[in-house]
Amino acid sequence: MTVSSQQSEVRSLKYIFWRRFKKNRLAVFGGVIVFILFTVAILAPFIAPHGPDVIDVKHVLEPPSLQHPFGTDDLGRDILSRVIYGSRISLAVGFVAVGIATIAGIIFGALSGYYGRWADTVIMRFVDIMLAIPTFFLILAVIAMLEPGIWNIMIVIGLTSWMGVARLVRAEFLSLKEREFVLAARALGASDFRIIFRHILPNAMSPVLVSAVLGIAGAVLVESALSFLGIGVQPPTASWGNILTIGKDNIEIAWWISVFPGIAIFITVLAYNLLGEGIRDSIDPRLKI
């Protein structure tokens, strides 16, 4: 086989992916929203009409107006600006937590699927145990032992959500390791490390990619719930969850504090879900995740 025919094969797979993806209007919509969210997060200082932490005691708990489109909170801070800055937290937590989960999942899944036998038994048993503990309880317990804060949250969410990825990677490895190209690599004397990471893993990446995109949605939800409970991102740093805490405390008098940050979470999670499902359908509609 010549190099050029290999390349055209790759290009055509990408081409098929794009053609399918572009046809899926909901997926494109999700992708556009994700892009906008990135832009908003990066350009937050230029977009936000006010500083996120600027306290204004003369304009406390004001309903939405031209000056403050989303209203103000109990300290007179502009909700719109806080929601805009909150997008940074969501993005950071989503990507770092999912990054940790994906790397851990790939390592455990690959070891389990490639080596089989006792490595498989031990790792899969560990996965079962992790799945038996209510994740939210586990996260809360760990956070209670450490200090709440954005870094601890990212790490804890990551370390409690790798099990699904590990199972996916393991299943892919189980079927791929018997294929001819792996045998060929082994016959040529490639090391296990090389076979796992250079030969099998690239072929097992599509379900991992899909579950990572969907995982970001999950991580955003968990972060907002933790921050809402006051165990996540600590005020005064604005996160969508901790703005909602203030909303709950003022629920009888100021509905706007409770409404807008929730819409932001909803749109973000929806966008990642649509994007993830769209990518899955474009890679392989039969893929089950």
Place this chain on the structure above:
Amino acid sequence: MITYLLKRLLEMIPTLFGITIISFFIIQLAPGKPTDVLADLNPKMTPEARERLTKYYNLDKPIHVQYLMWLKRVVKLDFGDSFSTDRRPVWTKIKERLSITILINSLALVLIFAIAIPIGVSSAVHQYSLYDKITTMLVFIGFAIPTFWLALLLMILFGVNLHWLPVSGLKSLGYENLSIMGKIWDSVSHLILPVTLEAFGGLAGISRYMRSNMLEVIRQDYITTARAKGLSERKVIYKHALRNALLPVITLLGLSIPGLIGGSVIFENIFGIPGMGQLFYQSVMMRDYPVIMGILTIGAILTLLGNMLADIGYALTDPRIRAR
């Protein structure tokens, strides 16, 4: 059947063991362990509390001894005494809050299946119809709505604006003076919002799963056979297809339990329900380590029991499983 159950029970033991090990290592993260110099600077950890922690977990002994001594007590459901001012045994505190959490979660589970199964079945039977498209869209929305936010919105709507439903606690102020019917309505009305919201979280996933199972089943040969021999469509769908499509959903029932139990932390906190979730939240805020570890372990055991029940249900409905 009995051998199958015994096998499942035996399989639970290593998992249970693993759970205790993980729980045990989490407590090692707590400030106050001998190696943690920073604990001296941690104002949340009084010297007295640290001393009690050291004593209860035998922190001065080697780590495997610590674990074994802790395990010996956990087996007897002795999680030590709470750090809070009442200093009561952890198990007593958990026990009095367990029933309400189990009640709400069970009701939510019933609600999930009562709603999700018909939705899944009908949207599979009418695939690509308007109804199917609308439910699919609603499922996407359901996946994306943070349920604690929905809780706030419903509180604003039904509690603050319409005054239809109470938004906090389990009983109204004048509960004792109500008639029997009044008492029943009072309890029910306090449970409506929390149970609905607990259920909401699982609804989208399970109806989606039901739909894809049903789609798979109605393409099978035996469904064609059933139609070919002239059975009514109703009989084909509800007798031949539904039963087979339902089977995998039963296992999902077991798998959805950790999520439900985790969710009770949020809902019991929002609605002020004195259950295990609220106790857990308060303990986390007050760093009441013995209670945290106790609830973590109990929560995991409840999950295992739920999985076990789901397995039994699966085995009861599917003879093929029992034969294995």
